[in-house]
Amino acid sequence: MTESDILEAQTNAQRARTAPRHVALIMDGNGRWAAKRGLPRFEGHRRGVEALRRTVRAAIKLNIGYLTVYSFSAENWSRPREEVESLLTLLHRFIRNDLAELHASNVRVRVIGARADLAPDISDLLREAEQMTQANSGLTLVVAFNYGARQEIAAAARALAEMVAQGRLRPEEIDADAIARRLDTADIPDPDLIIRTSGEQRLSNFLLWQAAYAEFVFLPILWPDFDEAALSAAIAEYAHRDRRFGGLEAAARSAKTAS
Incomplete structure (x- = not known):
């Protein structure tokens, strides 16, 4: 084994130790990307789908276990009808055109969000x-569609009531575990890292319960420009964070080592 091989192996081992198990994405900035170029908003959304394809492939390459994407919020229905229809058209195209590739890549697709009125x-x-894709064992791609965190928590509260x-x-x-078991994400680990593009710094009703101890990285780039380099940079930032989960540094590190 050459020195280069040893360095690469060490780098990969370090990445495995520090990589987040679950990354969640707020894919923001499609409209602004299009407006900056004098293009219709639909083109921004179309380019956003291309960015999603790149990101899923990058997540597989980086051995991320779960990737959750905020594809359509419960509040997005209030947008102009033409834009809503274009977003739904792109959802159809993505699943129809990409499902075979996702399946071949051992990706499991999960959908969270309300479905009763769809x-x-x-x-x-x-x-x-x-x-x-339910039997696949690779990356779990969680698609948040018609999703709102407040609505999700309210539904869990109603079920318990x-x-x-x-x-x-x-x-x-009734405790925190009882509520968590009745959320859409009951069998999905909480996100370690939440990334939002476009420079905005808010959650916008996304994974409010699950984000309790997540790390946040806010990037200035618009979503259609997101790629593997941007994902890797966010993960590198995450790797330097000191995650204490409400405890002291040494105690948190011991707990992570034990797990």
Whole structure:
């Protein structure tokens, strides 16, 4: 083994120790990207889908376990009808054109968000993506569609309240774990790193409960320009953070080592 091989192996080992298990993305800036170039907003969204393809491939390469993308929020329905229709068209295209590649790459697709009032063609499309890839064991791509964190928490609270009313649960049995088990992400680890593009610094009703101990990286670049280099830079920033989870540095490090 050459010195170069040894250095590469050490670098890969260090990356494995510091890489986040779960990265969540707020993909912001499609409209501004298009406006800067005198292009229609649809073109910005189309280029945003291309950035998503690059990012999924990069996440696989970087051995990220879970990648959650904020594709369509519960509040996005209030946008102009033409823009909503274009976003839904792109969702159709992404799943129809990319599902085979995702499946071949051992990617498992999960969808979080409310589905009760979705049009049947959208519900069927999301269900197809989940069912086709459910046995895959590589990257889990979590698509937050028609998703709102406040709505998610409220739904969990209603479910618990109904159990109390039915006598199946005592109020004193409701704790953080009880709530977490009734969220859309019950079987998904909390995000370690949340990245937002476009320079905005807010969560916009995204993973509010799950983000309790996440690290945040806010990037000035607009989403259509996001690529593997930007993802790697955000992960490098994450690797330098001291995650204490509310405790002291030494205690947190011991807890992480034990786990």
